[in-house]
Amino acid sequence: MITTWVDRLKVEGKRLKVKDVEIETNIPGEQECVQRIFKCTGHNFEPNIAKKLWPRILRHKWYLSEKLGRDVGIKVASVDFIENVEPMGEDLHDEERIRLLRDLGAYMVDQSVWDTISDTQPPKQIVNKRIILPFTATNLALKHGVVPPRTIIFFGPPGTGKTHFVKAIAGVLQWWYIEISPSTLLADGEDRMGANLKRLMEKVRNVDQSVVFIDEFEEIAASRDQASRVDKSITNEFLKQVPLLKKQDTKMLLICATNYIQQLDAALLRPGRFDCIIPVGGLDDQGRRTIFEYFLSSTNRGETDVEKIISMIPLFTPADIEYLFQKVRQYAFEKEYAKGEDYRVTTETFVEIIPKVRPTLTNEIIEEFERDCDRYTRY
Numbered sequence: 339m340i341t342t343w344v345d346r347l348k349v350e351g352k353r354l355k356v357k358d359v360e361i362e363t364n365i366p367g368e369q370e371c372v373q374r375i376f377k378c379t380g381h382n383f384e385p386n387i388a389k390k391l392w393p394r395i396l397r398h399k400w401y402l403s404e405k406l407g408r409d410v411g412i413k414v415a416s417v418d419f420i421e422n423v424e425p426m427g428e429d430l431h432d433e434e435r436i437r438l439l440r441d442l443g444a445y446m447v448d449q450s451v452w453d454t455i456s457d458t459q460p461p462k463q464i465v466n467k468r469i470i471l472p473f474t475a476t477n478l479a480l481k482h483g484v485v486p487p488r489t490i491i492f493f494g495p496p497g498t499g500k501t502h503f504v505k506a507i508a509g510v511l512q513w514w515y516i517e518i519s520p521s522t523l524l525a526d527g528e529d530r531m532g533a534n535l536k537r538l539m540e541k542v543r544n545v546d547q548s549v550v551f552i553d554e555f556e557e558i559a560a561s562r563d564q565a566s567r568v569d570k571s572i573t574n575e576f577l578k579q580v581p582l583l584k585k586q587d588t589k590m591l592l593i594c595a596t597n598y599i600q601q602l603d604a605a606l607l608r609p610g611r612f613d614c615i616i617p618v619g620g621l622d623d624q625g626r627r628t629i630f631e632y633f634l635s636s637t638n639r640g641e642t643d644v645e646k647i648i649s650m651i652p653l654f655t656p657a658d659i660e661y662l663f664q665k666v667r668q669y670a671f672e673k674e675y676a677k678g679e680d681y682r683v684t685t686e687t688f689v690e691i692i693p694k695v696r697p698t699l700t701n702e703i704i705e706e707f708e709r710d711c712d713r714y715t716r717y
């Protein structure tokens with residue numbers, strides 16, 4: 339009696355219509371595939387079927403590892419694939435889709451990234467209420483006519499955590515994180531930038547549950563008054579892509595980040611194109627404390643007066659705090675290497691190193707950022 343998919347494959351093997359897919363170049367021969375699958379699952383397949391299954395198992399391994407946030411190993415992936423994946427399913431395991439995700443460099447971000455951001459750190463509350471909840475509390479959003487945003491700009495000084503926020507959003511929603519960098523668009527030369535953007539956006543539109551991130555957005559969407567001819571064409575292309583993206587039924591967020599909000603084309607900043615324009619600025623005490631403790635927890639530490647240290651770094655961004663720890667750890671490493679005895683990082687270590695780290699933020703940068711906040715913020 340045929341009870342499982344495995345039995346069906348064995349018996350009806352020749353009739354199985356595994357989709358014709360372009361397989362990886364290093365796929366071994368039929369007999370080798372039979373042996374590999376047998377070793378992993380204990381099931382014997384017809385050689386021609388095994389040859390078609392093996393690349394699918396490899397893709398499934400990648401998919402499962404991304405979903406679970408760890409390398410699941412080929413045995414687990416093989417057994418899971420054989421037991422749980424419908425051969426003809428049009429779901430997430432579909433080859434086309436997996437190939438697309440890999441092509442786009444999509445990956446899953448751990449949910450814990452969200453918790454590394456203090457609840458008091460702006461714009462966590464705004465992001466939670468305006469972006470995450472409308473997607474997770476869908477019925478309530480529907481009841482009150484709240485439409486989740488699709489297109490978002492984060493702006494703020496360097497190192498303030500814009501990219502980190504985007505990853506945290508992808509993590510908390512458990513959606514695919516896809517990053518498009520202006521340098522990828524430039525890969526085939528400046529005059530192909532617009533065409534590359536179009537091609538990428540067409541692909542991206544087919545990925546359900548994804549957070550698509552464009553960093554250094556001013557490179558793509560600089561004001562057409564100031565930009566060169568090439569820049570103009572890419573800005574125009576982007577302007578065409580936004581409504582197409584918003585029309586799409588898929589669950590998807592396009593988030594763009596920039597340090598230079600004033601440089602963006604006015605047409606893009608008008609309501610209708612971007613649903614939210616959100617500032618990501620300096621940290622408050624609690625925000626600095628959370629990040630400080632996050633890095634401290636993985637440092638060889640002794641007595642540390644966190645409050646004292648926090649009060650010494652008022653203008654530090656997350657990137658500055660990360661750099662401070664890099665220097666402190668290097669210092670500890672060198673000390674222990676020289677003396678040969680356990681060196682623990684203490685308050686004194688920080689007091690010595692802090693003056694050597696120049697904070698990114700200055701009063702002028704903060705004033706300018708505040709002016710930008712007044713002028714551009716919208717959510």
Ligand SMILES: Nc1ncnc2c1ncn2[C@@H]1O[C@H](COP(=O)(O)OP(=O)(O)OP(=O)(O)O)[C@@H](O)[C@H]1O
Nearest residue numbers: 454455495496497498499500501502629656657660
């Ligand atoms: N809440 C946080 N907890 C731990 N690390 C953080 C946090 N926020 C940011 N970081 C780290 O600080 C560094 C700078 O953050 P990020 O790259 O997100 O800044 P950015 O605003 O995108 O900078 P840029 O404008 O230069 O692109 C990163 O290495 C990031 O991982």
Ligand SMILES: [Mg+2]
Nearest residue numbers: 500501553595
């Ligand atoms: Mg960034």
